[in-house]
Amino acid sequence: MEAYRRGRDRLCGLRLVHTHLSHEPLNDDDLTDLALLRLDCVAALEALEDGLPGVVFQAHLLPDNPDERPWEILEPVSVHDLPDDFPSMIEALDEEFVRLRRARPAEDNRxxxxxxxxxxxxxxxxxxxxxxxxxxxxxxxxxxxxxxxxxxxxxxxxxxxxxxxxxxxxxxxxxxxxxxxxxxxxxxxxxxxxxxxxxxxxxxxxxxxxxxxxxxxxxxxxxxxxxxxxxxxxxxxxxxxxxxxxxxxxxxxxxxxxxxxxxVDRRRAKDRIAQLSHEVKKLGSRRKLRRGKRVRRSLPNVAIVGYTNAGKSTLINNLTQSHVDAEDALFATLNPVSRRLRFPHEREVILTDTVGFIRNLPKDLMEAFKTTFEEVGEADLLLHVLDASSLDVDTKWETVRGLLAELQLDAKPMIVLLNKSDRCDAQHLQGLAARYVGVPICARDRTTFEPLITRMAQYLWPESDGNIPTE
Ligand SMILES: Nc1nc2c(ncn2[C@@H]2O[C@H](COP(=O)(O)OP(=O)(O)OP(=O)(O)O)[C@@H](O)[C@H]2O)c(=O)[nH]1
Ligand SMILES: [Mg+2]
Missing domain, CATH: 3.40.50.11060 (GTPase HflX, N-terminal domain)
Structure with a gap:
């Protein structure tokens, strides 16, 4: 069959013609073969007792249709009455398949x-x-x-x-x-x-x-x-x-x-795993060294965590006027990115954007997550960005809490941010604010940041009572 695969858009160019010994129509197996092999047509020829051919049972596939019918079973006809323009019939059918599937711009090859x-x-x-x-x-x-x-x-x-x-x-x-x-x-x-x-x-x-x-x-x-x-x-x-x-x-x-x-060589794959693990370790210790330097500068560390697509990168961008990739896609951010955030009175913190969480995180990826979250381990404060406009906001909250626990970060002080407040009605937001002791914000709009800045300052410099005017 390999040679007959002509791409997803067409029939395969083969017709299955076989005999049935008694007067039996096409059966389930015939029709399954027709569909799964994308045959042009399947035909069963009745073999009469005297060895002569009787009627032909035929079926061909149908393009997508409102009745969800996968195929058309034709009326059985005597072998002598078969139309002789079979090729043009199949060609027309093939074109119909192609036409229906190409109902999208040609440059769209997803x-x-x-x-x-x-x-x-x-x-x-x-x-x-x-x-x-x-x-x-x-x-x-x-x-x-x-x-x-x-x-x-x-x-x-x-x-x-x-x-x-x-x-x-x-x-x-x-x-x-x-x-x-x-x-x-x-x-x-x-x-x-x-x-x-x-x-x-x-x-x-x-x-x-x-x-x-x-x-x-x-x-x-x-x-x-x-x-x-x-x-x-x-x-x-x-x-x-x-x-x-x-x-x-x-x-x-x-x-x-x-x-x-x-x-070809499974052992080589295993070697590759060993080699990559080794490199990951090496890079990890190098990162620790770099981090050590930063810790010595003793600026407070604040990490932004949350479900994927919650608005973490948008928040760091608008808080610090930077240009971390932020887009409407899951896992737009993979690597932690740190920026300085200035507070009045010459105070500064290091703000770190992190990779988003997701439910049923694959175990093998959890390892990768663990390393990217090593840095968060030193954070003094977490900002948990919650997409307040999402329908399953509670499940997302649970997921993030669960993963934070697995990363042993659940004991850190945390401010919950109810993001995308522009897309929520006031009542919904009030409910969430009460449930999660959350601060509503709109990460796209800097004018909504004041309560957040105040709460952060209260945590980080409690002696000043958070009583700091924003810039
Ligand atoms: N309406 C509205 N959209 C927002 C808000 N904050 C972020 N978004 C949008 O939500 C999408 C995701 O934002 P990101 O900042 O990339 O989210 P993230 O949490 O960094 O996502 P990942 O890095 O993919 O995990 C983008 O299209 C943002 O423009 C907000 O307050 N209101
Ligand atoms: Mg991001």
Missing amino acids: DRAILVNVSQDTLTAAEDSLAELRELARSAGIEVVHQIIQRRPADPRFVMGKGKLKATLIKAMQLGAEVVIFDLNLTSAQVASIASYTDLKVLDRTQVILDIFAQHAKTREGKIQVELAQLRYLLPRLSAKHTALSRLAGGIGGRGPGETKLE
Whole structure:
């Protein structure tokens, strides 16, 4: 089949013609092959007792349609009545597929993905989780064309029911999706069984997060951390005999180690892990040295922490008039960035922006997080930026609290900032302010910073009673 893959947008150019010994129509297997192999057509020719051909049962695929019909089963006709313009019929069909899928600007060559959530959570929880996966996909540069929720315990082999998996793959075929992203972390057995059904890229949530990190890592240390996390995550998933990962030739999930490279010499991959870990350690001790110098200057350290996309970088930018990358994407910031913040009376603090938190943080990335948060370990005060306008603000709060505890930072004094106050109504904000003892701010608007500055000063220089006019 390899030679007949003509890209996601077309039928594969092969027709499956076979005989059925009794007067049986096309069966389930025939139709599944038709869909998953993207055959031009599947035909079963009835073999009569005398050996002569009887009727032909035929089916072909259908482009995406409102009735969600994957294929068209044609009326059986005698083999002598088959139309002889078959090629032009297939060509027209092929063009229809291409036309429907190209309904987007030609320069848009993002991967198209179907998102799948399989869980026994409440529907709202599943939808929230999918909304976040959608954001993750968007931040990774993927276009989401469809999403599916199935409420059941995840199947150890196929994640979803086998029938539902087939339906999902057919939908992907119809919509021209190249990627199926599962909203959970796949086991190697699941990757293997799903891959045996399809040549689509099969990814999970962690791989999307790792991919965003790979795209955003700019410093040497950041790149090493990400490669290390990718290797650690992928290596155990290569143990089963499967090919899903080798299909990650490029694009999403393809930045990082490919399977062939790893399979050729797994020991080399392990050596690479050892070597990278060593380098991370070396860079870590160098950083400690640098930090030592800063500590000696004995300026108070204030760290900005919070869920990803909460507005941490926007805040540091507007507090210190600097230009840290801030954008509407998850994990825009990967490396901690420090800036000086001047207070009146010649006082200064070091303000540090950090990488954002996210729920179900992959374990392998937690290591990378730990190093970037070493610096925060010396902070005198944390500013916890909460996106007050987000629907699941409480879950985000819990997630950040949990991760801070894991990083042993939960005992630090902390000011909670209710950010994006411009997008909240007053009542909602009041409720949150009471619940979290939070200070409402709008990180985009410097005129809202005064209560924050006062609270910070109260913490840092209690003797002056926070009674400091802002600049
Ligand atoms: N409406 C509104 N938008 C805001 C506010 N603060 C930040 N944003 C927007 O929220 C988005 C995320 O802001 P960032 O500052 O990049 O968030 P972050 O917490 O640094 O995110 P990561 O580094 O990706 O974890 C950007 O599009 C900001 O412009 C605010 O107070 N109001
Ligand atoms: Mg940021």
